[in-house]
Amino acid sequence: MTRIVAVVPAFDEAGAIASVVEGIRAFDPGIDVVVVDDGSTDSTASIASAAGAAVVRLPFNLGIGAAVQTGFRYALERDYDLAVRLDGDGQHDPAHLSKLLEPVARGEADVVTGSRFRDLDGGYRPPLARRLGISWFARLVSLVSGQRVTDTTSGFQALNRKGIALFASDYPSDYPEVEATVLVLKHKLRLVEVPVEMREREHGSSSITFVRSLYYAVKVTLALLVAMGRRYAVPSEEAPR
Amino acid sequence: MTPVRISIAAAIGSLLLILIVLELIRGRRLKERYALLWLATGVVLLVLSAWRGGLNTIAGWLGVSGYPPAILFAAAIMFVIAVLLHYSTVLSRLTDDNVLLAQEVALLRARLDALEAAEPAVTTTERPAG
Numbered sequence: 001m002t003r004i005v006a007v008v009p010a011f012d013e014a015g016a017i018a019s020v021v022e023g024i025r026a027f028d029p030g031i032d033v034v035v036v037d038d039g040s041t042d043s044t045a046s047i048a049s050a051a052g053a054a055v056v057r058l059p060f061n062l063g064i065g066a067a068v069q070t071g072f073r074y075a076l077e078r079d080y081d082l083a084v085r086l087d088g089d090g091q092h093d094p095a096h097l098s099k100l101l102e103p104v105a106r107g108e109a110d111v112v113t114g115s116r117f118r119d120l121d122g123g124y125r126p127p128l129a130r131r132l133g134i135s136w137f138a139r140l141v142s143l144v145s146g147q148r149v150t151d152t153t154s155g156f157q158a159l160n161r162k163g164i165a166l167f168a169s170d171y172p173s174d175y176p177e178v179e180a181t182v183l184v185l186k187h188k189l190r191l192v193e194v195p196v197e198m199r200e201r202e203h204g205s206s207s208i209t210f211v212r213s214l215y216y217a218v219k220v221t222l223a224l225l226v227a228m229g230r231r232y233a234v235p236s237e238e239a240p241r
Numbered sequence: 242m243t244p245v246r247i248s249i250a251a252a253i254g255s256l257l258l259i260l261i262v263l264e265l266i267r268g269r270r271l272k273e274r275y276a277l278l279w280l281a282t283g284v285v286l287l288v289l290s291a292w293r294g295g296l297n298t299i300a301g302w303l304g305v306s307g308y309p310p311a312i313l314f315a316a317a318i319m320f321v322i323a324v325l326l327h328y329s330t331v332l333s334r335l336t337d338d339n340v341l342l343a344q345e346v347a348l349l350r351a352r353l354d355a356l357e358a359a360e361p362a363v364t365t366t367e368r369p370a371g
Contacts, residue, residue, distance in 0.1 A: 054351065054355070055351065056347045056348060056350075056351045057347055057350065057351075058343055058344070058347045059343050059347065060343065062340055062344070066340045066343075069344065070347060070348065073344060074348060077348065173340075
């Protein structure tokens with residue numbers, strides 16, 4: 001029996017978290033849900049818990065990267081076979097879960113990413129600036145890693161034990177997805193993209209504001225340049241005790 | 242040639258720095274590993290300000306002809322940059338450690354909550370009398 005956990009990072013998502021958790025449980029009640037509450041100031045944790053999720057509460061806000069990593073460490077500790085990450089704001093539709101999970105479950109991939117651009121008729125048209133940024137990083141990552149990647153900023157991912165172990169031991173901090181993609185490819189894990197649509201946010205606003213995009217671009221580009229020269233150790237798949 | 246008053250003032254300043262750092266170490270308000278760079282700064286500045294001939298020679302090497310004490314500033318700035326860079330690495334390491342601790346605390350608390358939910362009868366407040 002394959003044990004699957006859905007890792008849901010959430011920061012002040014009291015308005016959206018219940019439907020995210022319920023959506024996953026409705027898709028497959030056999031999937032355990034762990035919500036990583038990244039130091040929320042609202043009732044995200046208790047709502048998630050009431051909706052049937054296990055909740056890991058970070059004592060203060062660590063940022064998305066560290067919150068996601070906490071979820072993968074949870075998955076590693078508890079010997080889950082597969083993990084899938086969905087964001088707590090509801091932008092990742094549980095209806096796509098089977099598409100994401102199938103390649104890892106069949107052993108064809110170590111990491112599967114839901115890409116908004118794999119299928120060009122996907123209908124997702126972000127604003128020009130963001131589209132430029134996304135394609136810049138896609139090109140850069142493809143160049144650095146030697147594999148064509150269309151969506152490096154997607155956090156909608158399914159992983160097997162290898163992928164869980166990698167992300168539990170090493171996951172980038174803020175704006176982590178681009179670097180995480182490079183990490184996966186540098187470690188020679190098999191990455192597969194499947195086309196998905198993402199929903200507009202139902203509540204709150206995206207954490208990427210216009211002012212922060214410059215910091216984002218510089219920080220991630222720097223990290224990618226550094227990543228080219230870094231050495232990569234293979235993490236253990238044993239659960240820490 | 243460096244004016245004598247500048248040499249005296251700079252020597253007193255460096256000596257003060259060394260004494261303050263030593264006093265902070267003695268009072269355990271500064272760890273030795275973070276004090277070493279400051280001590281090196283103080284010693285180098287003290288040597289450069291007291292050894293007037295040396296300062297002139299170095300200024301000559303570097304092509305500073307008009308005003309040798311500029312070398313004092315340059316040395317001081319270099320050391321301050323070194324100290325700051327060192328602090329940035331320390332800060333980065335502390336940040337990583339802090340994240341790791343927070344994650345560990347959260348995972349342990351989740352585990353504890355699960356254990357307590359499974360075995361609510363266990364009392365944790367019992368203490369031996371006396």
